[in-house]
Amino acid sequence: MDQEPRELRLARLLGYVIILAIIVYAIEFFLTKDVYIVRKIIPVSNESLAITYANYLVRGIDALLVGIGGYLIILLLRRIINRYVIIKAPTESRHIINLVIEGVLYLSLVLAVLATLGINLTGAAIGGAVAGVTIGLAAQTFVSNLLSGFTVASSKTLSPGDSVILGSWIWGSPIIGKVKKISILFTDIVTINGNEVRVPNSAFLGNTIFTKLDTSHSILYPYTLSVNADVPAKDLQALAEAKIKDVFEKEKLKLPTIYFTAKTGTTNTFTILIYAEDLNDLNRILTYVNTAFDNAYWELKNKK
Numbered sequence: 060m061d062q063e064p065r066e067l068r069l070a071r072l073l074g075y076v077i078i079l080a081i082i083v084y085a086i087e088f089f090l091t092k093d094v095y096i097v098r099k100i101i102p103v104s105n106e107s108l109a110i111t112y113a114n115y116l117v118r119g120i121d122a123l124l125v126g127i128g129g130y131l132i133i134l135l136l137r138r139i140i141n142r143y144v145i146i147k148a149p150t151e152s153r154h155i156i157n158l159v160i161e162g163v164l165y166l167s168l169v170l171a172v173l174a175t176l177g178i179n180l181t182g183a184a185i186g187g188a189v190a191g192v193t194i195g196l197a198a199q200t201f202v203s204n205l206l207s208g209f210t211v212a213s214s215k216t217l218s219p220g221d222s223v224i225l226g227s228w229i230w231g232s233p234i235i236g237k238v239k240k241i242s243i244l245f246t247d248i249v250t251i252n253g254n255e256v257r258v259p260n261s262a263f264l265g266n267t268i269f270t271k272l273d274t275s276h277s278i279l280y281p282y283t284l285s286v287n288a289d290v291p292a293k294d295l296q297a298l299a300e301a302k303i304k305d306v307f308e309k310e311k312l313k314l315p316t317i318y319f320t321a322k323t324g325t326t327n328t329f330t331i332l333i334y335a336e337d338l339n340d341l342n343r344i345l346t347y348v349n350t351a352f353d354n355a356y357w358e359l360k361n362k363k
Contacts, residue, residue, distance in 0.1 A: 227267040280333045284348070
């Protein structure tokens, strides 16, 4: 069965809005022109009350028209926006953009209905402001996560499939893993240990340092290793590199690049640039590197 063309569906929706407006205004015309109809609907003692009730009915019908017609118009606008705007946005941020647009449209519809009912929006705005402050304080974390999620997704700071290191004082040890999903409130990361971590998006703004590990052909992981300085750093590096070369050639792994980067009193610090085809290989490679340095250290230590 062929699907109905989108243009025809939009035209039909617009037609429903027009027909609804005609029907409602026809009802209003008879209510305002013939008080007798109102007396039949609502028994009242005099014509003055009938006119008052007729005005109330007209306002109620107007509000109903605005509500139903506005809802249909929102459906129409959403389809147009989805077709020409949302589809061009990044995949990971479409849901958030759609949520914001829907919030604005439905808020506008509520205000329009209230205005049609004759409610003083100035007073409602003051009351809403007080309620908004109260709700805002209670929902501060939620809103922060929402805005952070939108920022992270729209700026493409992170994308599903990225291999990253997330360093922050909030959780202490860096999180090393692959981004699985970015949602409105949380970002899911599968760590190199295989467990899934759900990080609140609010932690990303101003509190987190991102380090992307992906390069054009592999993953590059900078690893810092500290060793006691009671053995010569030059000898330790040479012996560790030899042991690493033996293991890596057997395992058909790309050799890391090793630098002696710091000496602070009793400690020698080495920076090791580790290359991996897959993030899941990182723990195994780290084991090889640490074992090589440990064996080289004790071999030199025992020679003394």
